[in-house]
Amino acid sequence: MTRMTAGEKGFQLALVVFFSVFSAAMLYPFVHELAVSFSTPVEAIRPGLHIFPLEWSLEAYKTVFVSSQIWIGFGNTIFRTVVGTLLSLIFMSMVAYPLSKKYLPHRTFYTMLIVFTMFFQGGLIPTYLLIKQLGLINSHWVYVLAPPFLISTFSMLILRNFFMQIPSELEDSAKMDGASDIRVLVSLILPLSKPILATVGLWSAVNHWNAWFDGLLYIQDPAKMVLQIYLRRLVVENQTQEMQALLDQPGVQNMIPETIKAATLMVATIPILIVYPFLQKYFVKGIFVGSLKG
Template sequence: MRSGIHLYPKELSFEAYKAALNSDGIWVGFSNTIFRTVVGTLLSLVLMALTAYPLAKKHLPHRTLFTMVILFTMFFQGGLIPTYLLIQNLGLIDSRWVYILAPPFLINTFSMLIMRNFFMGIPAELEDSAKIDGANDIRILSSIVIPLSKPILATVALWAAVFHWNSWFDGLIYIQDQKKILLQIFLRRLVVENQNQELAMLMDMATGPQLVTPETVKAAVLMVTVLPILLVYPFLQKYFVRGIMIGSLKG
């Protein structure tokens, strides 16, 4: 808001961050978004692995038909109104589980097919030797296939986590309870809808002498929203490139 353009700020102030973090709405959004991201990512990994593993086996009866039926959902969907009626009939309106169970959140067709291609690249001799020792399919999947599939699991987990963290439209149409809103909904109210009452409340929470403007508060909330998911990437980076390349080329 001061005159002139400077590469570095003349004064360093964290008042906008203090105002943002003192808001109850941002912590409610954080708790719901973290719940959705963690639980949704874990359930997606489990269900996609249980779907991709049998489809990777050439001896599965009608494997091509099953794959084509699943692939069909990648290009054709029911639409917004039928999906809303389905969610309503399932009793998931105004429930935090709608963030996880609403289609197509649990199983992403593209990610599942990438995972299937990766499983197809695992040598069949490993599974044959385990079967000779008496291991069943569940034991083979959990003890042999999953440990060898860390690159693709990390890749799919990153995709699912970013998807859940950034999603907002489902929270907009399915949730009315303000205690169940997502962090992205809170951000949208400030930046897109420009709710003056919410901004004024945040600005009143600033206690320092520095100037706090609506623009600085919006920027602070935006940084607080983006940083957590950015911090996840370095831990998965070593698996990410390898997983996506192998999963897309095999099979």
């Protein structure tokens, strides 16, 4: 091990300071809202930094969880996240696997045709007309079937590149034993691709959990709206009707909009954050290996 020079030590120190400040700047808004959500109304409106609540209260969370619209949004969001992620992995794997084979006729043409969609898309109005003709307006399935959620071109290419790293001798030996292409994909390729599947699955899950624009376009029934639409109305659009419905619930006393908004933000954010630690060990390996070969 060679010792670092004074210049290298200074550079390392500058990096540590920069990224520490950058991380604090990114983390503080989350910590602030978390502290406000657990604060009493008097503490919540106190000027200054909110890092740790001086006066604790769970009333904001009780108010949020009593709301039926929160649970409806939760159910719809969980449905689109779980079902949408599974369907995305299935369909992207089915597209990526044949494109990873050199013996596929016109493979380069098909790949370029798919890559073309990353840069040139149909636009909002043609997409809406297509969704309408498919009968998906005001349907739960629009969340998982509408573009671009079913197949992400970028994620599919990452999958394709990962599949190309798997030695072809393994597939040849399986086919010599009578395995079909589908059997090879399901029983051999996918089990060996857990890192990239976890990585792509996490991307898809986060996209589904945070999505709101498709629900705003295609859904009018309040019973089919996702949590992010409700959150947007409550926090961004500042809908007094939505807030007043929460404040008028039985047993709700001395609550203010700030604590309810903060609690709703935490309820919508924390579940997807919990997923990441379980997939972290696959994340770096999956994205690194999947981006090596073009």
